[in-house]
Amino acid sequence: MKSTVETLSPTRVRLAIEVPFVELEPSLKKAYREIGSQVQVPGFRRGKVPTAVIDQRVGRGTVLNEAVQEAIPENILAAVREHDLKTLGRPEVEITEFNDGDSLNFTAEVDVRPEITIPDASTIEVTVDELQIDESEIDEQVKNLRERFATLKTVERAAAEGDYVQIDLNATVDGEDVPGGQASNISHEVGSKQLLPGLDEAVVGLAAGDDTTFTTQLVGGDFAGRDADVAVTVRTVKEKELPELNDEFAQMASEFDTIEELRGDLRARVTQGKQVEQIYAARDKALAELVEAADIPAPEGVVREEVESRKQAMVDQLERIGASMEEYLAAEDKTEEQIDAELTEAATEGVKVQLLLDTLADAEDVQVSDDEFGHEIVHRAQRAGMAPQQYYDQLVRSGAAAAVFGDVRRGKALAAVMEKITIKDSAGNGITLDALRAANEAEHNHDH
Numbered sequence: 001m002k003s004t005v006e007t008l009s010p011t012r013v014r015l016a017i018e019v020p021f022v023e024l025e026p027s028l029k030k031a032y033r034e035i036g037s038q039v040q041v042p043g044f045r046r047g048k049v050p051t052a053v054i055d056q057r058v059g060r061g062t063v064l065n066e067a068v069q070e071a072i073p074e075n076i077l078a079a080v081r082e083h084d085l086k087t088l089g090r091p092e093v094e095i096t097e098f099n100d101g102d103s104l105n106f107t108a109e110v111d112v113r114p115e116i117t118i119p120d121a122s123t124i125e126v127t128v129d130e131l132q133i134d135e136s137e138i139d140e141q142v143k144n145l146r147e148r149f150a151t152l153k154t155v156e157r158a159a160a161e162g163d164y165v166q167i168d169l170n171a172t173v174d175g176e177d178v179p180g181g182q183a184s185n186i187s188h189e190v191g192s193k194q195l196l197p198g199l200d201e202a203v204v205g206l207a208a209g210d211d212t213t214f215t216t217q218l219v220g221g222d223f224a225g226r227d228a229d230v231a232v233t234v235r236t237v238k239e240k241e242l243p244e245l246n247d248e249f250a251q252m253a254s255e256f257d258t259i260e261e262l263r264g265d266l267r268a269r270v271t272q273g274k275q276v277e278q279i280y281a282a283r284d285k286a287l288a289e290l291v292e293a294a295d296i297p298a299p300e301g302v303v304r305e306e307v308e309s310r311k312q313a314m315v316d317q318l319e320r321i322g323a324s325m326e327e328y329l330a331a332e333d334k335t336e337e338q339i340d341a342e343l344t345e346a347a348t349e350g351v352k353v354q355l356l357l358d359t360l361a362d363a364e365d366v367q368v369s370d371d372e373f374g375h376e377i378v379h380r381a382q383r384a385g386m387a388p389q390q391y392y393d394q395l396v397r398s399g400a401a402a403a404v405f406g407d408v409r410r411g412k413a414l415a416a417v418m419e420k421i422t423i424k425d426s427a428g429n430g431i432t433l434d435a436l437r438a439a440n441e442a443e444h445n446h447d448h
Helices: 021-038 051-057 060-082 135-148 199-203 247-253 259-294 300-320 325-332 336-363 370-384 388-398 401-420 434-447
Strands: 002-009 012-019 087-097 104-112 125-128 151-154 164-173 176-189 211-217 227-241 422-425
Touching (some): 012 021, 012 060, 021 051, 021 060, 060 087, 060 104, 125 259, 135 259, 164 199, 199 227, 259 336, 259 401, 259 434, 300 336, 336 401, 370 388, 388 401
Antiparallel strands (some): 002 012, 012 104, 211 227
């Protein structure tokens, strides 16, 4: 094989590759074997069909084509190694000349990692907003905790918003029962809009034993889009009782003896959460500065692939909730071009950051231990609700294990950058990474 490389841009090259016919022989033999094992010819055992018969039956062109498809990736790989290229994404291949018995000539255009000169991270200083905690935020946390420990008490009065009711429902369309439109003794929070449209308004003012009928539009089933009459009967009305805010509540709801200690702990948690947010804001600013200072070009092919995968993920997500891209665009009041532009901008930024961190990881010779890689697999498997081994096997099958490895390596490079930059808040106070370390430590302990 002979190959030459031509630089098209700082992020793209074109390889011109020539493979003599004799080097295609192994691929050709393999193609005959594979096709021969699939065709059935009377008088020949499967897999024992002579090449001449295969040429006659399937056509020599088909076999040659199969051999070429097999040979191309191998030869691209060899050329990439020969020219020491750091390729990204999938190559675009064009066969320029190939005749039976002659050499195969083709070109492969592929994105490559640009040469990047990285500025010294210790010269980067970023400013984030000053940390401010309002007492109302702690009140909100206490309120949520009280809600968790609320009890329900039956009351002899009409239902009001915020009450819980036990109800029976029966939906009919033109006097005919709706399949699946009957339910008895279900609990419903009045005003939560969790069940049928119109139910909350119908139930307000009804006491135990009362019933009424309201109209609602059905969204699914045989009668979708039709108006149904729904008869609702209230069995019981219960009101939510929140526990009193005192030391007794603190002892019941937490490991603390007093309400003050409980508030103090909640304040510490809110503070830590906000400190971690500050560090994330600093990280984003520092990365943006480094990307700009390094003047990183974004490889178009990689960005294109990234946009496609992000768009597909959006479509999948919408489908899961039973919506389409058209409905989403209408709801957001955007055109498809706007969404494409937004995705392209986000993907371009993301790809530049990846290139920056890969270059940093190379410069700092960042290594990933089996333990670190394993920890990430366990973590991702938990998030996906799968067993770690099953998750890992699936990664290997889909060829995505290397990508996860790359993510871990970039994460380590990013951690090294964060140690070097200077972070201040708008009041001029220095900020350390202690809150992030504590949060990671807590997560790490939770994993084990």
